[in-house]
Amino acid sequence: MPRLGICRTDFLYAAAFAAVPGLVALGALFALDVIGGLATLCGGAVVVAVALAAGLAWGYEAAALREATMRIGLDGSAERIASRRTPLGAGLAENLEQGRKRVSNALDALEERALMAESLVNALPEPVLLLNETRHILHVNHAAKELLGPSLTGRNLVEAIRSPELIGGVERTLVMGQSLDVDFDILGPVQHHMRARLAPLARSGGAGKAVVLVLQDLTAARRAEQMRVDFVANVSHELRTPLASLTGFIETLQGPARDDPAARERFLGIMGDQTHRMGRLVDDLLSLSRIELEEHNPPSERLDLSDLVKTVLQMLEPVAQERSVTLQANIPDDLPQIIGDGDQVEQVLRNLVENAIKYGLVGGHVQVSLAVEGHAVRMTVQDDGEGIAQDHLHRLTERFYRVDAARSRQVGGTGLGMAIVKHIVNRHRGRLVIDSTLGQGSRFTVYWPQASQRI
Numbered sequence: 001m002p003r004l005g006i007c008r009t010d011f012l013y014a015a016a017f018a019a020v021p022g023l024v025a026l027g028a029l030f031a032l033d034v035i036g037g038l039a040t041l042c043g044g045a046v047v048v049a050v051a052l053a054a055g056l057a058w059g060y061e062a063a064a065l066r067e068a069t070m071r072i073g074l075d076g077s078a079e080r081i082a083s084r085r086t087p088l089g090a091g092l093a094e095n096l097e098q099g100r101k102r103v104s105n106a107l108d109a110l111e112e113r114a115l116m117a118e119s120l121v122n123a124l125p126e127p128v129l130l131l132n133e134t135r136h137i138l139h140v141n142h143a144a145k146e147l148l149g150p151s152l153t154g155r156n157l158v159e160a161i162r163s164p165e166l167i168g169g170v171e172r173t174l175v176m177g178q179s180l181d182v183d184f185d186i187l188g189p190v191q192h193h194m195r196a197r198l199a200p201l202a203r204s205g206g207a208g209k210a211v212v213l214v215l216q217d218l219t220a221a222r223r224a225e226q227m228r229v230d231f232v233a234n235v236s237h238e239l240r241t242p243l244a245s246l247t248g249f250i251e252t253l254q255g256p257a258r259d260d261p262a263a264r265e266r267f268l269g270i271m272g273d274q275t276h277r278m279g280r281l282v283d284d285l286l287s288l289s290r291i292e293l294e295e296h297n298p299p300s301e302r303l304d305l306s307d308l309v310k311t312v313l314q315m316l317e318p319v320a321q322e323r324s325v326t327l328q329a330n331i332p333d334d335l336p337q338i339i340g341d342g343d344q345v346e347q348v349l350r351n352l353v354e355n356a357i358k359y360g361l362v363g364g365h366v367q368v369s370l371a372v373e374g375h376a377v378r379m380t381v382q383d384d385g386e387g388i389a390q391d392h393l394h395r396l397t398e399r400f401y402r403v404d405a406a407r408s409r410q411v412g413g414t415g416l417g418m419a420i421v422k423h424i425v426n427r428h429r430g431r432l433v434i435d436s437t438l439g440q441g442s443r444f445t446v447y448w449p450q451a452s453q454r455i
Contacts, residue, residue, distance in 0.1 A: 127215040130201070131157055133174055135167070138210065147192075147215070157213075161186060166196055173198040173211050183218075192296060193218040223292050238281055238400065238415070242274035277414075284416040288399075291344065291420060295427045299341040302451045305377055306331045308342070309368050312349045316357065320366070325357050330369040338377050338448040344424045345448070351417045352381040352444050360385035360441070376430070376447040388436040396434060397422035421446075 127144035129137055135157045145152065148160050158167060161184075169182035179199040186192040194215050201210040249267045257263040313327050320327050338345075349368075356366040360383035369380045388396070392403045400415035425432045425446055436442035 129157070129213040129215075131170060131211045131213060133209040135170055144215070147186075147217075169196060169198050170211055170213070173200055174209055177209075191219075193222045217296070219296055220293055223295075239278060242278050245274050246271055281414045281416075284414045284420065287347070288416055288420050288423065291423045291427065295423055298427060298429050299339060299344075301340060301342060302337045303340045303342055303345060304335075305338050305345070305370060305379065305448065306335050308346050308349060309370065309379075312346060312353060313368065316350065316353055319354060320357050323357060323360075324363040325360060326365045327353070327357075328365060328367040330367060332371065335370055336372065336377060337451040339451055340428050340448060341424075344427070348421050348424050348446060349379070349381075351421050352446075355417060356381055356383035356385070356442070356444075359383070372450075373447065375450055377450060378445060378447055380443060380445045382441060382443045384441040387438040387440055388434075388442055389438060390436075393434050393436060397432070 122141045124141060125143055127147045128141045129144055129152070130139040132138055137152050137155055137157060137160065140148075140152045152160055157170065163184040163186070165182055165184040169180060172178075173180060177200045179197070182196045182198065184194055184196065186194055195218055197214040197216065199212045199214075201212050249271050253264060253267055257267065309329055309331060313329055317327060353366060353368065360366060364384045367380075367382045369378075369382070371378045371380075388403055395401045396403075397418045399419045401418075402415050422432060429449055431447040433445040433447075434442070435445070
């Protein structure tokens with residue numbers, strides 16, 4: 001049994017409990033005067049001793065009840081308050097037990113509501129952050145951790161999101177106490193266009209002001225709008241030439257060349273080529289739009305890059321034979337797997353190798369090499385063609401950009417291949433490096449994250 005510390009108050013309670021019944025008993029004995037003085041003294045001593053023992057027992061119980069009262073509402077408050085032997089102690093213990101049950105039930109209800117509220121916030125698809133008046137993060141949900149990283153609680157918002165617009169919006173919300181929306185960008189391998197909805201929150205117990213920050217990702221909507229603008233500005237220009245050619249040939253076949261079989265065959269062949277070109281353009285546009293819409297969602301599959309290289313080289317062998325190009329592969333043994341989308345990684349490799357075949361030397365060589373470099377698998381596609389001037393390299397991944405527009409159209413290029421490559425590599429959180437020297441060929445290098453690492 002644990003030792004109880006009886007305080008001064010408990011001692012006074014015990015003394016009072018002992019003194020009152022003892023004095024009453026002694027007064028009664030003297031009043032009756034039925035026994036002699038010695039018997040009166042002995043009887044009084046016995047009564048006082050009994051009363052003192054009862055008082056000490058009550059003092060002990062009072063100390064125990066006092067400590068039990070102090071534990072109510074704290075950890076361990078679920079422990080039942082035991083009944084007591086004295087009538088007064090038993091009554092108080094019963095009342096305290098009923099109070100303990102009410103407090104325990106109230107705490108359980110509050111804990112359940114807090115867990116439900118936390119589960120609800122974590123289930124929200126939008127990132128949610130709770131900030132205090134010094135802009136430090138008090139709580140975040142799962143979506144916020146996926147966007148900004150796992151270790152957010154306790155950090156200043158400036159460390160998590162470097163945006164003067166957002167910081168200024170938080171300050172205005174704290175000062176003015178009004179809700180507002182703020183648009184800003186999160187820079188990184190993939191730029192995110194965000195909208196923050198800020199709302200003031202009063203904290204209980206005078207703990208100061210707080211701000212609830214809900215983030216909405218506008219990246220997909222902005223890209224869709226940009227895609228629409230690009231389609232109007234660029235695709236209309238790209239389609240104008242083949243459509244004009246088709247219109248001219250149709251008019252010629254309906255007029256002067258109506259009865260000329262040789263001209264008809266030649267014109268129909270050119271019309272077929274123009275139609276195929278427009279079909280490739282539409283296919284590349286659709287492919288690019290799908291890639292851009294999911295660019296902010298990195299893949300999670302594990303891939304064997306060696307098998308993909310062998311498959312693509314075998315697929316493009318007929319194209320290489322048309323230009324007498326030799327395809328070579330340098331693949332080491334025990335190459336680690338990468339994280340990637342199989343179809344998109346294959347599309348990158350196919351675009352790079354096909355470009356190397358078409359723009360390289362006739363009768364030349366195209367080499368695909370794989371190697372481990374740091375936490376990445378390096379994939380290099382190298383040709384021995386004419387090379388690309390340095391002032392063109394930084395624009396190769398722009399939509400519809402061509403170093404030699406006439407040659408690109410001649411070999412069937414749409415001007416979207418390298419843009420597709422760039423966005424796929426960005427989605428995989430990889431890196432694209434382009435090196436070229438005039439007269440010595442070009443080298444395109446992609447760094448893919450290993451299956452156990454991110455770069």
